[in-house]
Amino acid sequence: MAVTIKDVAKKAGVSPSTVSRVLSNHPRISAETSRKVREIMEELGYHPNIMAKNLVSRTTNSICILLPKSAEELFSNFFFMELIRGIVTQANRQGFDVLISSGANEKDEVEGVSRLLNGHRVDGVILLYSRIDDPVVDFLHKNNHKFVLIGRSEHYPDILSVDTDNVQASYDATKHLISLGHERIGFVSGPPELVVSKDRLKGYMQALIDSGLESKPEWIVEGEFLQESGYRAISFFMNLPDRPTAIVLIDDVVSFGVLRGLHELNYKVPEDLCLVSFNNIPLSEMSTPPLSSVDIGIYNMGYTASQLLIQAIQNTGEAKTELGRFIIPHRLVVRESSIFSVPKGS
Amino acid sequence: MAVTIKDVAKKAGVSPSTVSRVLSNHPRISAETSRKVREIMEELGYHPNIMAKNLVSRTTNSICILLPKSAEELFSNFFFMELIRGIVTQANRQGFDVLISSGANEKDEVEGVSRLLNGHRVDGVILLYSRIDDPVVDFLHKNNHKFVLIGRSEHYPDILSVDTDNVQASYDATKHLISLGHERIGFVSGPPELVVSKDRLKGYMQALIDSGLESKPEWIVEGEFLQESGYRAISFFMNLPDRPTAIVLIDDVVSFGVLRGLHELNYKVPEDLCLVSFNNIPLSEMSTPPLSSVDIGIYNMGYTASQLLIQAIQNTGEAKTELGRFIIPHRLVVRESSIFSVPKGS
DNA sequence: TTGAAAGCGCTAACAA
DNA sequence: TTGTTAGCGCTTTCAA
Numbered sequence: 001m002a003v004t005i006k007d008v009a010k011k012a013g014v015s016p017s018t019v020s021r022v023l024s025n026h027p028r029i030s031a032e033t034s035r036k037v038r039e040i041m042e043e044l045g046y047h048p049n050i051m052a053k054n055l056v057s058r059t060t061n062s063i064c065i066l067l068p069k070s071a072e073e074l075f076s077n078f079f080f081m082e083l084i085r086g087i088v089t090q091a092n093r094q095g096f097d098v099l100i101s102s103g104a105n106e107k108d109e110v111e112g113v114s115r116l117l118n119g120h121r122v123d124g125v126i127l128l129y130s131r132i133d134d135p136v137v138d139f140l141h142k143n144n145h146k147f148v149l150i151g152r153s154e155h156y157p158d159i160l161s162v163d164t165d166n167v168q169a170s171y172d173a174t175k176h177l178i179s180l181g182h183e184r185i186g187f188v189s190g191p192p193e194l195v196v197s198k199d200r201l202k203g204y205m206q207a208l209i210d211s212g213l214e215s216k217p218e219w220i221v222e223g224e225f226l227q228e229s230g231y232r233a234i235s236f237f238m239n240l241p242d243r244p245t246a247i248v249l250i251d252d253v254v255s256f257g258v259l260r261g262l263h264e265l266n267y268k269v270p271e272d273l274c275l276v277s278f279n280n281i282p283l284s285e286m287s288t289p290p291l292s293s294v295d296i297g298i299y300n301m302g303y304t305a306s307q308l309l310i311q312a313i314q315n316t317g318e319a320k321t322e323l324g325r326f327i328i329p330h331r332l333v334v335r336e337s338s339i340f341s342v343p344k345g346s
Numbered sequence: 347m348a349v350t351i352k353d354v355a356k357k358a359g360v361s362p363s364t365v366s367r368v369l370s371n372h373p374r375i376s377a378e379t380s381r382k383v384r385e386i387m388e389e390l391g392y393h394p395n396i397m398a399k400n401l402v403s404r405t406t407n408s409i410c411i412l413l414p415k416s417a418e419e420l421f422s423n424f425f426f427m428e429l430i431r432g433i434v435t436q437a438n439r440q441g442f443d444v445l446i447s448s449g450a451n452e453k454d455e456v457e458g459v460s461r462l463l464n465g466h467r468v469d470g471v472i473l474l475y476s477r478i479d480d481p482v483v484d485f486l487h488k489n490n491h492k493f494v495l496i497g498r499s500e501h502y503p504d505i506l507s508v509d510t511d512n513v514q515a516s517y518d519a520t521k522h523l524i525s526l527g528h529e530r531i532g533f534v535s536g537p538p539e540l541v542v543s544k545d546r547l548k549g550y551m552q553a554l555i556d557s558g559l560e561s562k563p564e565w566i567v568e569g570e571f572l573q574e575s576g577y578r579a580i581s582f583f584m585n586l587p588d589r590p591t592a593i594v595l596i597d598d599v600v601s602f603g604v605l606r607g608l609h610e611l612n613y614k615v616p617e618d619l620c621l622v623s624f625n626n627i628p629l630s631e632m633s634t635p636p637l638s639s640v641d642i643g644i645y646n647m648g649y650t651a652s653q654l655l656i657q658a659i660q661n662t663g664e665a666k667t668e669l670g671r672f673i674i675p676h677r678l679v680v681r682e683s684s685i686f687s688v689p690k691g692s
Numbered sequence: 693t694t695g696a697a698a699g700c701g702c703t704a705a706c707a708a
Numbered sequence: 709t710t711g712t713t714a715g716c717g718c719t720t721t722c723a724a
Contacts, residue, residue: 002466004717015695020719028693047464051406052717055397056700065446067434077427088413088448092458097467100411100444102434112438118393120348120701121443227632256632263634286573286602288609288634350701361711366703374709398701402716466717695724700717707712 003046012040023048054120063091063309064122066109066136067102068129076225076253078281079298083128083150086302094310110139117145123313126150126305130161130195148309150301151195152325160312162305162326164296166196169330170203170248173276173294176332177246178211180339182274186219186244188233188254197222197250200278204248219244223254230257238265246338249277252284255291255337275337289336297328304328349392358386369394400466409437409655410468412455412482413448414475422571422599424627425644429474429496432648440656456485463491469659472496472651476507476541494655496647497541498671506658508651508672510642512542515676516549516594519622519640522678523592524557526685528620532565532590534579534600543568543596546624550594565590569600576603584611592620592684598630601637601683621683635682643674650674 005023009016014033021029022037040046054060065087068080084100091098099122103109113136116122123146127136130151140147141156149161177185187204190197201220208215218240223229230249234257237243249255255277262269269275269289277284280295304326351369355362360379367375368383386392400406411433414426430446437444445468449455459482462468469492473482476497486493487502495507523531533550536543547566554561564586569575576595580603583589595601601623608615615621615635623630626641650672 002464002717005719006717016718017696017720018694021694024719030693033693045464047461049401049717050462050465050467051397051401052700053719054700055395055401055702055717056719058700060397062445067431077423081423081427084446085413085448088446092448097462098446099408100430100434100446102431102438115393116396116443118348118391119396121396227629231632253629256629260632260634283573283599283602283629286577286606288606348701351703352701362701363703363712364710367710370703376709379709395701398716399703400716401701401718402703404716693724696722698719698721700719702716703714705712705714708710 002049003044004049005046008037008040008044008046011044012037058120059313060121060123061095062097062099062122063087063306063313064099064101064113064116064125066113066125066127067100069103069105069109076251076279076281078283079251079279080128082298083302083305086299086304087126087306090303090306091310094307096306096310106135109136113145114139114143117143124148124309126309132193132195132198146309146312148305148312150305154195157325158323160308160323162301162308162328164301164330165327166199167203167206169278169294169296169332170200171207172203172330172332173248173278173292174204174207175211176292176334177248177274177276177338178207178213180246180274182244182246183213184219184242184244184246185213186221186233186237186247188230188247188249188258189220189222190225190250190254192222200248200250216242223250225251225253227253227257227260230254230259231261232257234258234261235265238262238267244273246274246276249275252277252279252281252291252293255284255293256287259287269337270339276332280333285335292333292335292338294330294332296330301328348395349390350395351392354383354386354390354392357390358383404466405659406467406469407441408443408445408468409433409652409659410445410447410459410462410471412459412471412473413446415449415451415455422597422625422627424629425597425625426474428644429648429651432645432650433472433652436649436652437656440653442652442656452481455482459491460485460489463489470494470655472655478539478541478544492655492658494651494658496651500541503671504669506654506669508647508654508674510647510676511673512545513549513552515624515640515642515678516546517553518549518676518678519594519624519638520550520553521557522638522680523594523620523622523684524553524559526592526620528590528592529559530565530588530590530592531559532567532579532583532593534576534593534595534604535566535568536571536596538568546594546596562588569596571597571599573599573603573606576600576605577607578603580604580607581611584608584613590619592622595621595623598623598625598627598637598639601630601639602633605633615683616685622678626679631681633683638679638681638684640676640678642676647674 005019009019101112125147152161152163153159221233276292278294280293284291284293351362351365355365447458471493498507499505567579622638624640626639630637630639
């Protein structure tokens with residue numbers, strides 16, 4: 001059996017409560033006893049039982065990440081891995097553990113976080129992405145749980161969330177293409193149930209409108225965060241009588257599919273078509289040609305989300321936690337995929 | 347305050363232990379009381395306190411994943427994300443929670459898992475990759491903790507581990523190139539401190555030897571699991587007087603760097619150089635040209651590791667847990683990057 | 693500055 | 709089949 005606080009107390013000739021006080025750096029403890037107790041702890045190889053501590057202190061020092069359910073939804077691996085890295089790094093720094101949960105479907109997801117939260121296993125949750133209608137958000141909000149959203153909620157705009165200003169980012173990307181002289185610009189979106197798809201589409205539209213450019217429904221294609229989406233989209237676009245000369249894409253990975261498709265059709269980037277996408281994954285610098293991409297500071301988003309959640313957890317009771325959206329700044333990185341001016345035929 | 351077992355007991359007119367028995371599906375409980383108790387639990391919104399349960403049952407129903415420390419070591423995001431997905435899916439299915447831990451350095455890592463394991467926060471650990479000399483493995487082994495390794499340990503060959511037969515896989519990849527007629531084959535390896543680098547290099551060498559082919563030290567380059575490594579390696583290779591006509595690469599991502607480099611130097615794949623790499627990430631199908639790659643079943647590895655660890659945890663005391671390496675089968679997927687026969691000048 | 697005692701929410705002998 | 713009781717390892721009043 002493991003060494004307990006009692007064992008230490010006995011060997012040190014003090015009471016268990018004294019040992020406990022040493023453990024928590026209680027101010028009113030003599031330096032002498034403290035030293036001695038620590039020595040014994042070391043000698044005996046004592047490790048505090050986290051469960052017991054949490055049980056009595058009614059706090060878990062843990063947060064939970066809800067992982068997207070399926071491989072398909074795990075779109076850009078890079079995106080999630082970076083987010084997780086940011087979250088875990090910051091949480092560990094604050095002495096919090098991170099639990100990872102997932103479910104086969106939305107009901108599963110709700111049950112999972114419910115068990116964890118109500119069962120006092122974790123103090124809060126971070127949702128890695130925002131669906132337009134999310135039962136998990138409903139659940140968390142209704143039950144007054146601590147959580148933060150990567151992205152934003154349409155139903156509850158005041159929810160604690162960390163986001164890119166996707167409307168602006170998409171606006172910037174589109175304006176960049178317009179500044180290059182493009183007048184027919186397409187958009188390859190993500191799944192319509194994700195808020196990010198909606199926001200980026202909006203920014204794209206706004207940029208066209210502000211520049212007095214035409215927008216055609218057939219220049220907008222919905223897809224997944226997968227190469228296949230880009231691949232499919234491109235064969236569609238290039239067969240249009242009045243095809244776009246530039247495209248804004250929801251994710252770098254989609255761009256890779258586009259590059260592949262264009263290569264097979266014998267088109268060149270940026271000569272025949274200019275591309276700008278989002279997320280600026282490391283690979284986008286190494287594709288042929290390198291991709292222009294909006295860097296949204298993914299690691300930073302995770303880091304910030306973690307920080308906010310822990311803050312909210314620790315503030316319980318006191319001044320109501322600051323709610324609302326925290327926007328992480330974005331930055332358009334221009335590379336070869338969008339450096340030429342308007343291609344032929346424009 | 348949350349609803350406890352006592353509240354349920356009182357309202358149902360039974361004792362707390364009866365409620366506890368209902369909770370754990372104890373066989374000797376009347377259907378009638380069971381039904382009633384469940385009803386009350388539902389009504390009151392009862393959720394068992396996991397901490398309390400774990401404290402008394404002296405088991406945590408949790409495992410921990412140790413995340414590579416830095417972004418650089420997080421080589422192929424895809425690799426880790428798939429592994430994690432496999433681990434979490436299987437663990438959740440068995441009713442286990444997954445904690446994720448990381449550290450700024452090796453000492454941090456040891457302290458982290460030590461705190462979690464000795465503090466009875468988790469029952470076991472999965473290490474996501476194998477370093478040649480790993481203090482974490484030393485620690486876990488010496489303290490008799492339950493853990494499984496993705497990869498293998500050189501020091502402790504009997505450790506529970508899930509691995510690809512990397513020697514064979516690399517042998518297969520190399521033999522494939524040889525069967526295409528190549529006689530000068532290069533190898534771009536990963537960090538020398540990783541066991542996987544060593545094993546794949548060995549398979550490559552063996553294939554050359556078995557085929558009576560020459561191997562030159564300058565045909566072997568060490569690097570990271572990054573595009574840059576491939577990019578750098580290629581400018582080195584292509585300047586060699588007797589340059590390789592084909593290369594085996596430690597990871598698909600490295601291949602992307604190679605493709606980029608070759609493109610800039612105006613070489614073509616597979617006409618000028620054939621490539622085969624490892625991991626078969628989704629993107630490898632969509633590069634230009636699509637990459638031949640060894641699929642090592644990453645999700646499966648994670649899934650299996652999770653299963654083995656939980657098995658080991660649950661078997662404690664009884665028949666000693668089966669140790670040793672579990673090999674996940676691999677499969678070479680041939681695509682355009684290696685379909686041509688020997689390039690010019692060979 | 694320290695100790696004694698109660699209790700966090702649950703399980704599991706032992707009785708009944 | 710159910711209830712009583714004694715903890716799991718820790719923190720935290722209250723008293724000394």
